[in-house]
Amino acid sequence: MENKKENFNEWYNEIVEISGLSDKRYPIKGMNVWLPYGLKAMQNIDGTIRKSVDSREFQEVSFPVLITRDQLSVEFEHVKGFENEVYWVTRGGMDQLDVEMALRPTSEAAMYGMFSLWVRSHADLPLRTYQIVNVYRYETKHTRTFIRIREIHFFEAHTAHDSYEDAERQMEQYLEIWKEISSELCLPYLVNERPEWDKFPGAMYTLAFDTVVPGGRSLQIGTIHEYGTNFSRNYDIKYLKDDGTHEYASQTTFGLSERLLAAVIALHGDDQGLIFPPGIAPVQIIVVPIPSKKVDTGIYASSIVKSLQEAGFRARIDQRENYTPGFKYNEWEMKGVPLRLEVGEKEVDDNFVTASPRTSRKKSKIPLSEIVTAVPQLLAEVKLELTKRSADQFKGLQNHIKKVEDIKKANGIVLAGWCGNKTCAEKIEETYEFGTLGFSRNHKESTKCVICDAEGRIGVFSKSY
Amino acid sequence: MENKKENFNEWYNEIVEISGLSDKRYPIKGMNVWLPYGLKAMQNIDGTIRKSVDSREFQEVSFPVLITRDQLSVEFEHVKGFENEVYWVTRGGMDQLDVEMALRPTSEAAMYGMFSLWVRSHADLPLRTYQIVNVYRYETKHTRTFIRIREIHFFEAHTAHDSYEDAERQMEQYLEIWKEISSELCLPYLVNERPEWDKFPGAMYTLAFDTVVPGGRSLQIGTIHEYGTNFSRNYDIKYLKDDGTHEYASQTTFGLSERLLAAVIALHGDDQGLIFPPGIAPVQIIVVPIPSKKVDTGIYASSIVKSLQEAGFRARIDQRENYTPGFKYNEWEMKGVPLRLEVGEKEVDDNFVTASPRTSRKKSKIPLSEIVTAVPQLLAEVKLELTKRSADQFKGLQNHIKKVEDIKKANGIVLAGWCGNKTCAEKIEETYEFGTLGFSRNHKESTKCVICDAEGRIGVFSKSY
Incomplete structure (x- = not known):
């Protein structure tokens, strides 16, 4: 396998391919096939996101993928910001369509006309919705799996509020939600206020969560946006106040994508392969029986898997024939399974299993009777270790500089005094x-x-993706 | 509310709207917004499907929505069958695309080129995959929510086998899977072998699961297809045999959509509203506290909800102010919640709850200590009753006729002797x-x-949707 530190980009491409996350041989550039292992990881990330927002009474919806030109044109800056990267549907069957329709690049234009029907009075606010759908960008730059693609797996929360203050409270709540999600994924980040010229088209301001990959480039892994009444004025989202007048709603959004998975791969992996945080690992525990002529290690291993599954863990047994235990260890390490349990003759004779966490790779004995309590502890250790490692790595990739020339020596992102003006940034x-x-x-x-x-x-x- | 028996179509449209399943005011005909309650029901249906196929080692994947004209044109009958209903993407940003791309109407053309890369030898077969994605049809007929739409929520399983016999075994397994799913949804059906001129474009034969709505029209709610080597020959899906020669794989597919939800609405609902089978109900148990000045029914009700949730039920409390218990009872009945629990003064004083299943609407007392065992029994009764009712209804809508003129008297579908020739069908x-x-x-x-x-x-x- 490629050396991660020295050839990060090559390492990334190789591990994505050999671990079975995604197949990029699909005939359209930047549109890849989600393989079962990768899809499961992404669904687990989605599950983490859903848990966080559902507990705060967000409601999941699903809007159509097509947006008419009229819908899209309502907010000028917004359509301007996306006009170069929208795919257009212009024909249905043999008919030229009267109304051209865009594949959503994001869903403001799809949703807000409906919001204007849904929001009538105070009682309808705050409105907190989200959807997890694919969005589309006609990307002309170099594409890279999970990082820069044309079909994007997208979480987008959209809210409406009865005051700017309440929208600002929502922005604070997004930060809490993000803390939960990023902590489950063991991802370090900085919160950066995007400059005026790089904020979301139509937003008052944009906060981005940026991390840094070992290659030194920054990776934007989430954004939250305060819209104020920029969209509601154009899409006519207003509510009746107690005094009989109408007021435009204030709005916010929160966006996440499979870049979260990219960050998990990039930040936690090592030269043996992936390492998944236990909370989102497609397989949390792999149990490998070591064939024996004296005892049936397979039956013993199966019963362990069963009890772990009943306790709610994603546990799996590897009983493939024609592969040595050593081969299997390597393969599951490459696939990033946080915890391996080995079951050989000794284990069966003495009622224990040998555990090896993916991070330390140290072996320890667990008595059979303690498995269901020991496993969550071992998984928690893996999580803690990933959090610590990636935080250390992140620290090492931050360069505080006093003189601008020192940028040349920087490995990673640079933190430096800045007046906020575009001329200096340029x-x-x-x-x-x-x-x-x-x-x-x-x-x-x-x-x-x-x-x-x-x-x-x-x-x-930074240099960024 | 409309009378279901007399004005079925009006009843259907009304209940879909007022129960909060879907909003059809989106500006593109046949593309509706999934509201939280409807989306949750569909996700629960998806969960039922996933459970059935995952337990049989199907692997979930996700393919791109766009298919190039070249990909689509590989199998002649297939492209012919869809050419009048495909949406075409012809522009990206300001650029006319070199290669026009279709929004998938189904995914054979997207998947099978990749299958030809994945299938190399015997060891790769059987290949059992599925995805749950939206597919698109430029539908020119009258649209109807969940029944005839342009953006379809689609489950599609695709398999490849090392022999026709194994593909036929897969067809049998689909029937088993379908039995599980339809039984969870309490849906009666006939298995019909579609005539030659109405089978899936490219298939050797198509079996459809047809049910009948109270209005008398049939509704196709699932299909399975035997492809033989029709697609594999064109997409070059072949495997190396032990004797060194190559053989084309035999293939099958299985398709389901939100028509399952349409059938649930249509078959089980009554003049009070929806009735959800417990297995897929967004809310299985609604607990309504009746305000009292003497005791805190809210706290009592909350603790019941908590214990039901901990036992794995989708239980919810309705503590809205300004609504009477009677109003709430009606609303949750309209929304089809299978079981209501009422908590008033008496209940708190004597440590019980009053239960009312949505089907019988009879009230019974359950001692507090028995709730977690009584609730699943009551839900099972609802399921049994829905199964029985819909089977009786289905029977009543089948008309066995000996003379063709008797079709005129038929209410529902007609079963009659047929030679199989198109001229007689016409x-x-x-x-x-x-x-x-x-x-x-x-x-x-x-x-x-x-x-x-x-x-x-x-x-x-039949007359069909």
Whole structure:
């Protein structure tokens, strides 16, 4: 396998292919096939997201994939922002369509006309909805599995509120939700306020969650947007106030995608392959019986799998013939299963199993009677270790610089004083090819701009995907 | 509410709207919005399907929505069958695309090129995959929610086998799977062998599961198809045999859609509203506390809900203010919740709840200590009653006729002797506007054709959706 530190991009492409997550041989560039193992991982990530939002009374909906040109054109900045990357349906059967329709690039234009029918009074607010659907972008840049693609697996939450203050509270709640999700996935990140010229088309402001892959590039893995009344004014989403007048609703959105899976692969994997956080692992525990002539290790292993499954774990046995235990160990390590249990002659004779967590790869004995309590502890250890490792790695990829020339020495993202002006950001981009992720919300201190020396805050700059 | 027996179509449209399943005010005809309650019901149906196929080692995948013209054109009959109902994407951003792409109307053309890469040897077979995705049809006929639409929520299983015999065994297994699913949904049906001219484009033969709605029209709610090597020859899906030669794989498919939800609505509902089979009900048990000045019925009701949820039931409390218990009873009956539990002063004082199943609507007392055992029994009774009712109703809508003129008196579908020839089927269609569902697999006896008097079997004829 490729060396992850030295050839990150090659390592990433190789592991995505050999671990059975995705097949990119589909004849349309940037549209890949989700293989069973990859799809299960993504569904588990979706499950984590659903759990977080459902517990806060978000309601799941599903809107059509097609959006008429009229719907899309309602908000000017929005349509402007997407016009170069929308796929258009222009024919049905043999008929030229009267009304051209876009494959949704995101769903504001699909949803908000309906919101204007749903929101009548105070009692209908806050409205908290989300959907998990595919969205489409006619991407002309180089594509990369789970990172830059044309068919995007998308979580999008859309809310409407009776005041800007309540929409701002929603933004705070998104940060809580994000904390839950990113912690389940063991992902470190910075919260960056995107600059004016890079915010979501139509938004008042955009906060992005950015992480950094070992190759040094930043990866945007989530965004939340405050729309204020920018969309509601255009889509006519208003409610009747107690005094008989109407008021436009304030709105927010929250977007996530399979980039979460990309980050899991990129941040946690090692030279042996993937490592899945236990909360989203398609297989949490693989049980490998070691063939024996004296005892039936298969039966013993099966009963362990059964009791783990009954206790709610995603456990599986590998009873394939013609493969050695060693081959199986390597394969499941490559596929990132957090915990392996081995069952050989000794284990059967002495009523225990040998456990090997994917992170430490150290072996330990677990008495049979303690399995159902020991397994969650071992999984928790794996989670803790992934969180710690990726946090350390993330720290090592942050470069606080005082002089702009030091960008050249940076491995990873750069944190530097910035006045907030585009001209200074452009100088950094032109000279060093580092784009601007915006002001860091994690660093509140004021400091001077490394370009113009004016008063500023900590800005974040990177080469990004 | 509309009377179901007398005005079935109006009743159906009304109940879909007022129960909050779907909103059809979206600006594109035949593309509706899944509302939270309807989406949850469909997701529960999907869950039932997944459980059945996963237990038989089907693997879930997800293929791109776009299919190039080249991919689609590989199998002639297939593309011919869909050419009038495919949506075409012809532009990306401002660019005219070099290669026009179809929104999948079904996924044979998307999948089978990849199957030809995946299937190499015996060891790769049988290949059993499925996906749950939306498919698209440029439908020109009158649309109807969940029945005839342009964006279809689709379950499609696709398999490949090393022999026709094994593919035929797969067809048998589909019948088993279908039995599980239809039984969970309490749906009666006939298995009909579609006539040559109405089988799936590219299939050797098609078996359809047809039910009948109270209005008398038949509704196709599932299909399974034997492809033989029709597709594998064109998409080059072949495997290496032990003797060194290559053989084309035999293939089958199984398709289901939100018509299952349509059938649940249509067959089980009554003049009070929906009735959901417990296995797929978005809310299985609604607990309504009756306000009291002496005791806190809300706390009592909440603890019941909590214990039911912990026992794995989808239970919910209705604590809305400003609504009377009677209003709530009606609303949840309209929404088809299988079981209601009422909690008033008496209940709290004497440690019981009052239960009312949606089917019988008879009230009974359940001691608090027995709730978690009594509830599944009551739900099982609802399921049994729905199965019985819908079977009786289905029986009443089947008309066995000896003389073709008796079609005029038929309420529902007609079973009549048929020789299997298209000319006789066309006579029935032209004279009585009854289409041909094909030979019934439920009736094996031989009999004479009601048109030409030739030897035949029992054919099924209907007005259909």
